[in-house]
Amino acid sequence: MRCYCCSSKSFDECCGPFIKGDKHPSSAEQLMRSRFSAYATAHYQYILETYTKEKQQGLSVEDLAQSAQGATWFALKVHPTLAASSVDSLVGNSVSSTEDSSIDSTVHADAKVEAVTNAEPISKTNSKSISKPNNAIVEFTAYYFENKSMYQLHETSNFSVEDGKWRYHDGVLHDDCGKIKYGRNLPCVCGSNKKFKQCCATKSR
Numbered sequence: 001m002r003c004y005c006c007s008s009k010s011f012d013e014c015c016g017p018f019i020k021g022d023k024h025p026s027s028a029e030q031l032m033r034s035r036f037s038a039y040a041t042a043h044y045q046y047i048l049e050t051y052t053k054e055k056q057q058g059l060s061v062e063d064l065a066q067s068a069q070g071a072t073w074f075a076l077k078v079h080p081t082l083a084a085s086s087v088d089s090l091v092g093n094s095v096s097s098t099e100d101s102s103i104d105s106t107v108h109a110d111a112k113v114e115a116v117t118n119a120e121p122i123s124k125t126n127s128k129s130i131s132k133p134n135n136a137i138v139e140f141t142a143y144y145f146e147n148k149s150m151y152q153l154h155e156t157s158n159f160s161v162e163d164g165k166w167r168y169h170d171g172v173l174h175d176d177c178g179k180i181k182y183g184r185n186l187p188c189v190c191g192s193n194k195k196f197k198q199c200c201a202t203k204s205r
Helices: 016-020 028-040 044-049 061-067 082-095 111-117 200-204
Strands: 072-079 119-121 135-146 149-162 165-173 178-180
Touching: 016 028, 028 044, 028 072, 028 135, 028 149, 028 165, 044 061, 072 200, 135 200
Parallel strands: 119 165
Antiparallel strands: 072 135, 135 149, 149 165, 149 178
16 A cells, blocks of 8 residues: 555555654654654654654644544645755655655645644744754645545644654644645646546545
8 A cells, every 4th residue: 555645665665664663764754754654644642752742742632633533634745855855865864764755745734733733824923944954845736625625734844853853843824725626637636647536635535
């Protein structure tokens, strides 16, 4: 089965080992992808544990489950970010030199997770590039269905290394978050090369 994060790998080769605790992400992007897959598979304990310690204090597994209730997360896209890629190359070896490098992708999610992700509208918050080797920025768009409607969440996220492991801290939401319309005959947002109506659109039922 192709991984939920829309990489070219299977779930067992990509995000599965991270969520199961067999491996740790070696980059901020890998962590972001695995957190998306955890939302898609309702592994909220993993999501909680991959926040920074500061953010964990104000959250619980129940909070995370409640925030995602009714949402079916189905596709992810990671946007190219120079700050993230250059910083990841510096940190990768210190975190884990044996784990696979991350793959490009895209994520779209519901803006209702704003409170849980600690994200703020980007129009109200200036996003600054992080250049320290123990920090990174990842921009992504995540897609999900709720009540048979399609939504996207576009966020620029801040990650940092704690105790040798990448952790999600917070992020800023872009103005295009929310309900969207997508043509059924267009290529599916998951990158499968199938038409949307023949692929992820079926997950809205």
